[in-house]
Amino acid sequence: MDERQLEEIPGAAEAYEAERERRAAWVMDLRSRGVSDYAVLGALEAVDRKLFLYAKHQSHAYEDRAFPIDCGQMSTAPSMVGKICGLMELKGDHRILEIGTGSGYQSAILSKLAGEIVTLERYRTLAELAEDRIRSSKITNVTVIHGDGLSAVDEEEERGLFDRIILNGSVDRLPAFLLDDLHPGGKIFLPLRGNERLPVFTVFEKAGRSTEQKALGGFRFLPLTPGIAAKL
Template identity: 40%
Template sequence: MSDTAERKMRFLYALRSKGVTDARVLTAMETVDRGAFVTGIFADRAYEDMPLPIACGQTISQPSVVGLMTQALEVSPRDKVLEVGTGSGYQAAILSLLARRVYTIDRHRRLVREAETVFRRLDLTNITAIAGDGSHGLPDQAPFDRIIVTAAAEDPPGPLLAQLREGG
């Protein structure tokens, strides 16, 4: 078994051991290569279950946290999802395999540009990445079936709740 295959196998085992049990979420996380979103000196740690630094003083979330948050979101194939906090784009990429459409917004233009580059490379065509203040959401695209906030926030901003579809 190659070193990469073994690392990916350990990666999936770590997800399961931390409580990620939803088959669709596990398949999406197995399909989307976290290594595509981790560059530079931390690239060799892409398959470890830990957050890693990315540009603009941000981090790519710990894979088990991504898995648990995605699982809790209960995304269906018909859903339109808003993610606040694009970061590396990893969470949006996972969501793109589970939802009909994903909108992701981040205040750091550089992160949005870099994420879009990875989305194109991976041929993920159902993601729209936008540079802006995520606390305002995207009223022009509302309502959303699901909203996930992966950026630091005290409480869910009111405008986001107003953009969530009834029952979302």
């Protein structure tokens, strides 16, 4: 909405300013919770989280908490999205593969930080809703695919190589085929289940013919389920 439109609608300018101030205060709160990357904070401020929540939860959009979404899944708290995006060290020309679209909120944040996002969701309902929300946000560099991110891609469905791959759910081990989807020097970020209380968020970097692994800390993640959901 431009300035002329704001002036024509009674109370619109005041409501717009109040919303802007509320969002700015929310970003400052996220900074105090450990989201330190300024580009990530800018992306969080630019994306309207309300669009990615049920109507009954939209009044709580500026709370740093997860909410239930369709298909029995949960969204991710904004501070967690921010920390993870910061750890990914994204550049504007990066090509990203995201496995586990969920509501599409993280996909929208990533769209402000990288050049192209391909995001996979096993639930058709979630994939379709995420695509609608992303388009409503006027985001054009995200492709939502209903598919299984934990299975190797057929040659006929080749999607090219990526600079970063992010798994939004915990797994027992790195799916080895994902290394074939990386550019040299590319990185895969995923929560690994093990003997720890929480899954350990881990980065694998493709270095020539070898792979370097580094633990980045414990995060609370639901398990990532393979296959395409038979229903929903």
